[in-house]
Amino acid sequence: MRRLFPRPSEWRRETLRTNLWLVPTIEVLIAVGLFAVTYTLDQAAYRGDLSVPSWVNSGSADAARQILTAIAAAVITVVGLVFSITIVALTLTSQQFGPRMLRNFIRDRGTQVTLGTFVATFVYAVLALGSIGHGARGDFVPHLSITVALALVLASLGVLIFFIHHIAKTIQLPEVIAGIAGDLSAAINVEVASGAAEAGPEVGPSVTDLLFRMEESGAPVAAERSGYLQFVAYDDLVDIATEADATIHLLYRPGHFVVEGFTLATVWPAAAAEHVGLAMRQAHFTGPNRTLTQDLAFAIDQIVEIAIRALSPAVNDTFSALTDGLCKLTARWNPRRAHRDQKGHVRVIAADVQYGRFVDRGFDKIRQAGRGMPAVLIRQLDALTKIMAYATGDEQRAALLEQAEMILRSSEESVPEPSDQRDVRFRYDIVRSAAAEPIRPPRVATPTELGTGSRRD
Numbered sequence: 281m282r283r284l285f286p287r288p289s290e291w292r293r294e295t296l297r298t299n300l301w302l303v304p305t306i307e308v309l310i311a312v313g314l315f316a317v318t319y320t321l322d323q324a325a326y327r328g329d330l331s332v333p334s335w336v337n338s339g340s341a342d343a344a345r346q347i348l349t350a351i352a353a354a355v356i357t358v359v360g361l362v363f364s365i366t367i368v369a370l371t372l373t374s375q376q377f378g379p380r381m382l383r384n385f386i387r388d389r390g391t392q393v394t395l396g397t398f399v400a401t402f403v404y405a406v407l408a409l410g411s412i413g414h415g416a417r418g419d420f421v422p423h424l425s426i427t428v429a430l431a432l433v434l435a436s437l438g439v440l441i442f443f444i445h446h447i448a449k450t451i452q453l454p455e456v457i458a459g460i461a462g463d464l465s466a467a468i469n470v471e472v473a474s475g476a477a478e479a480g481p482e483v484g485p486s487v488t489d490l491l492f493r494m495e496e497s498g499a500p501v502a503a504e505r506s507g508y509l510q511f512v513a514y515d516d517l518v519d520i521a522t523e524a525d526a527t528i529h530l531l532y533r534p535g536h537f538v539v540e541g542f543t544l545a546t547v548w549p550a551a552a553a554e555h556v557g558l559a560m561r562q563a564h565f566t567g568p569n570r571t572l573t574q575d576l577a578f579a580i581d582q583i584v585e586i587a588i589r590a591l592s593p594a595v596n597d598t599f600s601a602l603t604d605g606l607c608k609l610t611a612r613w614n615p616r617r618a619h620r621d622q623k624g625h626v627r628v629i630a631a632d633v634q635y636g637r638f639v640d641r642g643f644d645k646i647r648q649a650g651r652g653m654p655a656v657l658i659r660q661l662d663a664l665t666k667i668m669a670y671a672t673g674d675e676q677r678a679a680l681l682e683q684a685e686m687i688l689r690s691s692e693e694s695v696p697e698p699s700d701q702r703d704v705r706f707r708y709d710i711v712r713s714a715a716a717e718p719i720r721p722p723r724v725a726t727p728t729e730l731g732t733g734s735r736r737d
Contacts, residue, residue: 481624499553
């Protein structure tokens, strides 16, 4: 029996985080609830049912209106300031680090909390201002609410100071790269956890046989709309295929751009294609931009874009972050292509992804843009040496060696100085030596291995 497919938790978290309205909305609701409590207490004090402490504001109705009006006006002005600072930060980020970084700043909790704090304070002050009026016992003044509004203003000032410091720190290159590296590491952990296949029976045709049958008599399923494939709910697809007693071959993976009307997947047997195609819409999510959910290459592309814009060996953060991410990916590389049902039948065949693709994404553009710059080429070879220590298979070593050979050729073709070429060749030989050694636990390289005698350490 088919269940209703909810949006996956990873997708839901990413969608809710990448916006500027969720946190402010929650804070506004908290402010409304807080006002309901203080207003109830003020009403009780007005009726004489309780007495308020001496430190609570005790001014007249006119004074209360002036205080709350001033608070509301000041806070909404600061909200405009916060927006201005945010827009300036986003503009600088787009120009300096590339447009891919804008999404990271929108996801930033500091910006969301700051905006929400000021909006919530404004809403609270307006509600308190509207509650002032004339009653049976004379003018009703919400003294406790006014005191809380003043406290919220003080809290907002603290948040504003934090925000200015936070923005000044966040737009610094090391912080930007560290944030992307952290996102890449988290994405690798999630991908490895989701890709670990559970031990179980394996029955029915193999992946190779199923692909052959699909080529002979499979039916295509068209993409419903254009956009970047942001998330694929593989478990839901397994349930869909199991119900239809079919097998689905996905032609795209998260990060690819799909075009409406073009083939998104192939289904075998063909008779199940219509039913499967309608249900698949609940398990594929597309959008106008890429996300880190299931798309490891996106984080690598972000780091590479910063490296190309800087293109300097002095900016070591870029190379360090890229090396760290690829080391983790290399050590834990175990992609899961076949997704089976509980009985062991292959129900979903994911789009094929090669390890070499990630190496190429991390090194190709920097190598191409760094032609004629031996210091940049040397940094790349140093990174390949470190990544090679984590390689666990011939496929990985071959991909890393191929990249090292391309860097060496680039040096020979574009670097005119023989001394510079010798430095590059020296680091290339270290990569080859690392590839020739047996698999071993990663260890700290010695000065000799890193070539500290070279002029470009």
